[in-house]
């Protein structure tokens with residue numbers, strides 16, 4: 001937001017997180033200047049538009065847009081948006097970056113749920129072009145139009161999704177990762193070959209097993225369990241995922257998932273092979 005011309009305040013109750021957030025944005029802009037992608041002037045003015053605060057009531061006072069991206073817990077999100085709604089501009093919009101919670105349910109805690117919407121960004125945000133705009137039950141057309149304009153001003157492509165488990169992206173990605181694990185479990189092909197198939201055959205930047213190692217199979221499993229309970233049988237988690245999580249082979253973060261990692265890189269030939277039934 002700051003690099004697209006909007007005066008922006010990052011709010012967090014944890015001062016360490018605030019420092020980390022500011023430093024990482026400063027580093028991204030610095031790297032952008034070094035790589036010739038951002039001018040020095042533009043990097044400097046972006047940082048001038050960016051401030052940090054531990055006090056939401058002060059920071060959100062008179063704001064036109066509050067984008068909540070606090071911890072993925074309903075109670076925390078509800079408390080934060082209630083506090084913001086009390087002080088922001090009368091026609092201001094509240095957006096939620098939630099990946100899986102119900103926008104409708106979070107919106108129910110503010111006086112004007114018609115001006116509440118989901119704005120789901122992707123990591124790393126400065127590189128990824130997509131924003132999934134999520135409609136709660138009460139979200140009105142004007143809020144959608146203003147939010148699309150914000151996305152355009154940020155240089156993002158937005159799509160509109162009616163609130164539904166997993167939206168479009170997480171739902172598709174969960175199915176793909178689960179199917180890849182079933183293929184591995186059945187011994188259809190090695191992990192390397194399944195990933196190569198999707199990278200070279202479909203031009204995906206990463207294979208589904210590499211991606212699962214990056215996301216973490218524990219996170220993957222909880223998303224699949226949620227989708228299984230809401231959308232039905234086709235999302236039943238593959239037993240191999242359950243086994244891997246039980247073994248603590250969660251992916252990159254534990255140094256071992258489908259692949260084994262040394263110095264942050266997958267060890268060649270370390271992928272799971274054969275039938276694991």
Ligand SMILES: NC(=O)c1ccc[n+]([C@@H]2O[C@H](COP(=O)([O-])OP(=O)(O)OC[C@H]3O[C@@H](n4cnc5c(N)ncnc54)[C@H](O)[C@@H]3O)[C@@H](O)[C@H]2O)c1
Pocket residue numbers: 011012013014017069070071072076080097098099100120121122123
């Ligand atoms: N991590 C991702 O790749 C990703 C991608 C898309 C969407 N999201 C969504 O973004 C949100 C945040 O995800 P995350 O991975 O950064 O979570 P996180 O738990 O790592 O960080 C959440 C931050 O919220 C702060 N916080 C907690 N309670 C607060 C409060 N009452 N007031 C102010 N700040 C508070 C915490 O101090 C912490 O810095 C979640 O809703 C998540 O689903 C995350």
